[in-house]
Each structure stands twice: as structure tokens, then as C-alpha cells.
Amino acid sequence: MKKLKIDNIEIAENPLFLAPMEDITDRSFRYICKEFGADMLYTEFVASEALIRDIYKSKTKLIIDKPERPVGIQLYGHNIDAMVEAAKIAEEAKPDLIDINYGCPVRKIATRGAGAGMLRDIPKMIEMTKQIVDAVKLPVTVKTRLSWDHESTKIDEIAERLQDTGIKALTIHGRTRNQLYKGTSDWTLIGKVKNNPNIFIPIIGNGDVKNGRDAREKFERYGVDAIMIGRAAIGKPWVFKEIKHYLEFGEEMTPLTVPEKVQIAKKHFLKAIEIKGLPRGYYESRRHFSLYFKGLPHFKETRLKLLTSVNTDEILEILNNIENTYKDF
Numbered sequence: 001m002k003k004l005k006i007d008n009i010e011i012a013e014n015p016l017f018l019a020p021m022e023d024i025t026d027r028s029f030r031y032i033c034k035e036f037g038a039d040m041l042y043t044e045f046v047a048s049e050a051l052i053r054d055i056y057k058s059k060t061k062l063i064i065d066k067p068e069r070p071v072g073i074q075l076y077g078h079n080i081d082a083m084v085e086a087a088k089i090a091e092e093a094k095p096d097l098i099d100i101n102y103g104c105p106v107r108k109i110a111t112r113g114a115g116a117g118m119l120r121d122i123p124k125m126i127e128m129t130k131q132i133v134d135a136v137k138l139p140v141t142v143k144t145r146l147s148w149d150h151e152s153t154k155i156d157e158i159a160e161r162l163q164d165t166g167i168k169a170l171t172i173h174g175r176t177r178n179q180l181y182k183g184t185s186d187w188t189l190i191g192k193v194k195n196n197p198n199i200f201i202p203i204i205g206n207g208d209v210k211n212g213r214d215a216r217e218k219f220e221r222y223g224v225d226a227i228m229i230g231r232a233a234i235g236k237p238w239v240f241k242e243i244k245h246y247l248e249f250g251e252e253m254t255p256l257t258v259p260e261k262v263q264i265a266k267k268h269f270l271k272a273i274e275i276k277g278l279p280r281g282y283y284e285s286r287r288h289f290s291l292y293f294k295g296l297p298h299f300k301e302t303r304l305k306l307l308t309s310v311n312t313d314e315i316l317e318i319l320n321n322i323e324n325t326y327k328d329f
């Protein structure tokens, strides 16, 4: 098995990518996922219009820490000039690549023609991609869905045209825009793109991969070059380690104990407040912590405390109490 390369970026064999996720894949979460073996990371999507207007919050999303490389900055927008300009601004932040989002299904984004909305205007999608590729020196990649709906042009008909623009990899989420997150991902078309003899850029499959079994099936059955994992990593950044263990040894990794999860939660918490300060760092990462401990018996009260506290010592104390109370879990 050969290592995956996206342009000149060397990535692992059977690589697992952390999906870009708004309000989730910030620097502290990326840091933790990297520790557990995520091979490629992406920022949350950044609105091109906000970047060119120099909006502070969007600018901070461009910040990348050295240990997380390789990392991509993801951009979205409906206006070609704004996207080109934003790509140039993103390039100055020195990510390893720039990813274009043609997959976001959210109404206010997609119906304005950005994100998955671009799947309703393929000529514009191709033109935008080409102009961005031509405007920056960094590799450009695309992340999209199967199509807008079941009737519209599908990714197997679009992939070659996207490749012709000069993009260096293509990620496909196996749902249509109209499916939003409902139903299950259909990987058949992802496999069809991957097995098209005219496609030579890496194809990254995405959708509903939750564990090692899923990942092995997707690699073996569809031959994708990498698998991207989104929701399964929320509240469980160690999913990358679990999957890698399964891919290597063909059996499940011993589940983490509660004390081990507490150590991860503390690290995540401290990183979040180091980066964003209090209380913001905590507000923006606390949803993960209660998910870390999902399924523990009699956890309701502690969960509430975890979600409402804003004081560092208090939060660390709650985490210590979890460790003591559930040390045998």
C-alpha cells in the first residue's frame, strides 16, 4: 500500500481525515484529533465575503498551529471574485492546501448559491474552481456532495470536469443536498468516481463512517484514497485511534476508561482556553466534554454542572470528580 499524496503533501497509508465542521473543528479540537492520529485536518468553513471584509472572527479561523499540519483552510461563497480574493487571503495564512466547499446544505447558504447550491450551477462551479486554482500557488481541493437532488447532474458526471480545473483532490459526501443529513450515505457513486479510469486525483470518501469495520469496508469495497470522518469524532476524538487499530489488527481496540477520557477532556479544555480564553474557550468546547462521558449512569447532574460552569478550577474539579466517581468504568 502506497502513502497518499495530495500534490506534494505526503500523507499516510489508509489515511483518515477529520472533516471540516463549523463550530467543531477549531484549533483545540484539531489539536486533540491530531494527537489521536487524524492524518489531515481542515478548518471550519470560512465565508469568503467575511474574509474580504476583514471580519475578526473569520480571520481567526485562518490561524494554524505547526503541529497540526497538514491542514487545509476551507472556504465557501457564491461570488467568484470574492472567492478568488478570499483564497489569496487564506494563502497568506500558509495552510497546506485550500479546500472549496460545494457541499454545505444549510438553506441560507445553499439557496444563495454557495456550498451545495453550486451543484445547481455546474458551469459556475467549474469556472469558480478554475479561477481559484489559477489565482493561488497552493494546491486547491474540493469537497462536495453527490448532487443537488436525485434528478440533477451527479458527481460522476462532474468529477472529470473538476479534475480538469487543476484541483488536487476531491472529497465526496455520499448524500444529495436535499437529503441534508437524513438517510444513509450512498457510497456507490463515490466508488464510481474512484474507479473511473480517467480520474487520477485522490478521491476522499465521506459519510457515516463510525468505526473500524465501516472504514475497512469503504477502503476495500470502494477503493477510496482516504476516508473523511465528521460526526463520529464529535465527543470522541479518539475514534481515529480506534479505527487505525482495527485497520491494523482486525479487532476492536480496548475501549478507553473514564479516567483516560478525563485526561483527554482536561487537555482539550486547557487547550481551548489557552487559545480562546475564558469564558469563550469553554463555551465553544464544552459540548464535547459531556459527549465524552455519554452513557455514564447517573451523570445528569454532573453533565449540567459541566455545561454551566465557567470557572477553570471548578471545571477541573468537576472533571476530577468524574474520574473518582467512575474510576472503574
Ligand SMILES: Cc1cc2nc3c(=O)[nH]c(=O)nc-3n(C[C@H](O)[C@H](O)[C@H](O)COP(=O)(O)O)c2cc1C
Binding pocket: 019, 020, 021, 022, 023, 024, 044, 045, 074, 101, 103, 104, 143, 173, 206, 207, 208, 209, 228, 229, 230, 231, 232
Ligand atoms: C456540525 C457540523 C458542521 C459541519 N460543517 C461543515 C463545514 O464547515 N464544511 C463542510 O464541508 N462540511 C461540514 N459539515 C459536513 C461534514 O464535513 C461531513 O461532510 C458530514 O458530516 C458527513 O460526514 P460524517 O457522516 O462522517 O459526519 C458539517 C457537519 C456537521 C455535523
